[in-house]
Amino acid sequence: MVVDDQLIEHMMSPKNYGSMENSDVEGIGKNPDNGEKVAVYLKIGKDEDEPYIEDISFQAIGCTTTIVAGSMLTEEAKELNLNGAKNLVNATLNLLTKLPPEEAACSEMVALAIIAAVDTYEKRQNEADYPVITYNVTQSCMPKEEDQ
Amino acid sequence: MKKLMIKLHEAWLEMLMAGFMSNSANKETLIDFSDILFRHFTWIENEIVNKREDYNYNRTPVPIKVTNLHIILKDIIKRLEEIESMLGDDDLGFRIKSDITYFKNNLNSMEDEEVKAFDMQRELPDISLTKEATDALTLFLFEETYKEYELILIYNYLKAHSSDYYMNRIFQILIDESFFHLKRFGDLSAKMGILAVPRVVMKELYQVDDVIQFLKDGIDEEIIAKEECRNLSDAVSKDSSELAQFFDFINNQENYHISLMRDALKHYISQNK
Numbered sequence: 524m525v526v527d528d529q530l531i532e533h534m535m536s537p538k539n540y541g542s543m544e545n546s547d548v549e550g551i552g553k554n555p556d557n558g559e560k561v562a563v564y565l566k567i568g569k570d571e572d573e574p575y576i577e578d579i580s581f582q583a584i585g586c587t588t589t590i591v592a593g594s595m596l597t598e599e600a601k602e603l604n605l606n607g608a609k610n611l612v613n614a615t616l617n618l619l620t621k622l623p624p625e626e627a628a629c630s631e632m633v634a635l636a637i638i639a640a641v642d643t644y645e646k647r648q649n650e651a652d653y654p655v656i657t658y659n660v661t662q663s664c665m666p667k668e669e670d671q
Numbered sequence: 672m673k674k675l676m677i678k679l680h681e682a683w684l685e686m687l688m689a690g691f692m693s694n695s696a697n698k699e700t701l702i703d704f705s706d707i708l709f710r711h712f713t714w715i716e717n718e719i720v721n722k723r724e725d726y727n728y729n730r731t732p733v734p735i736k737v738t739n740l741h742i743i744l745k746d747i748i749k750r751l752e753e754i755e756s757m758l759g760d761d762d763l764g765f766r767i768k769s770d771i772t773y774f775k776n777n778l779n780s781m782e783d784e785e786v787k788a789f790d791m792q793r794e795l796p797d798i799s800l801t802k803e804a805t806d807a808l809t810l811f812l813f814e815e816t817y818k819e820y821e822l823i824l825i826y827n828y829l830k831a832h833s834s835d836y837y838m839n840r841i842f843q844i845l846i847d848e849s850f851f852h853l854k855r856f857g858d859l860s861a862k863m864g865i866l867a868v869p870r871v872v873m874k875e876l877y878q879v880d881d882v883i884q885f886l887k888d889g890i891d892e893e894i895i896a897k898e899e900c901r902n903l904s905d906a907v908s909k910d911s912s913e914l915a916q917f918f919d920f921i922n923n924q925e926n927y928h929i930s931l932m933r934d935a936l937k938h939y940i941s942q943n944k
Contacts, residue, residue: 524810526809526810528791531791531793531809531865534865535867536867540870541871542729542871558888562873582871584873584875584876586814587814587817
């Protein structure tokens with residue numbers, strides 16, 4: 524991880540960290556290997572009937588990398604419409620394929636929590652009680668043991 | 672009562688952070704006051720537990736980025752006055768009010784200081800670290816400062832909900848140990864110019880359903896923390912034997928934590944067969 528002033532700012536004061544009391548929907552990204560998880564909360568606004576992310580926050584059980592990724596990605600997702608948020612998540616997941624799995628897992632968890640929240644919101648347009656969606660990471664931040 | 676507990680939690684953290692920022696005789700006083708505010712927080716928590724009410728440790732962010740100590744002291748006084756207005760006339764309310772009156776008098780008479788705890792210079796007095804060692808120390812301090820705060824809250828919550836004296840003795844030792852680590856890491860963070868309030872802890876972490884699994888995971892985490900300390904000691908040893916010795920000292924303290932947690936696990940299993 525490159526430690527520069529921008530990264531330190533995110534570590535010292537993570538943007539959008541915390542739960543949201545008046546959120547419309549929540550989504551979870553999880554790493555089943557180590558119990559780490561990210562919860563993303565969305566407040567959805569309407570702009571000419573098109574839903575968009577009016578406010579977003581996140582909480583995490585995870586490492587500093589997860590917090591920095593959450594701070595950066597939630598800041599980018601703010602005020603995007605739902606398609607914009609999906610595009611952001613897809614672009615992030617594509618970028619992560621170029622990183623080693625142990626470095627990619629934390630950011631993947633945040634991206635998946637955002638898309639889980641968006642998907643939960645869309646499901647609830649037809650089924651109000653639809654449960655909060657959880658997506659598990661495909662990468663692992665647990666270093667694999669080398670074959671003997 | 673729950674709102675009062677949140678306000679005490681926030682005041683405890685702000686007072687502690689002010690203590691880290693100070694480089695004068697104010698430091699010790701501020702840190703002592705923060706310890707007392709933490710105790711107030713736990714006493715109010717006990718009142719809530721006695722009433723069998725649900726609660727969590729959620730709180731609002733505590734902004735601390737200031738250029739002078741007087742700015743944060745004024746903010747702390749405002750918080751203390753808000754707390755004062757929420758207290759009743761029972762023995763506990765009287766005790767906390769009396770402490771707050773004393774705190775406010777002291778805070779009002781403290782000499783001002785320029786605060787360098789947020790300048791991000793990442794330099795330690797009389798120690799010259801390579802870029803690699805500085806980065807390793809930076810990441811370690813962010814990770815472990817949060818971790819120690821998290822552990823204080825987890826053990827405190829478990830202690831508040833347990834009447835098992837053996838477990839509570841172990842939880843109290845672990846709380847005391849985490850306080851020591853939090854204070855040392857917070858102090859180093861302030862010297863490095865990267866002081867930050869630990870983030871809010873998710874309630875799933877302290878509202879533990881499975882104590883056995885929690886203790887097993889905790890032992891694994893302590894082993895990882897030992898490894899982190901050892902790696903950091905290696906990273907800084909070429910530049911500073913003093914820092915390397917400090918991280919070896921912390922590393923060795925983790926051995927006893929692991930032993931205590933194994934004891935707690937054995938005892939809990941024997942009591943809950």
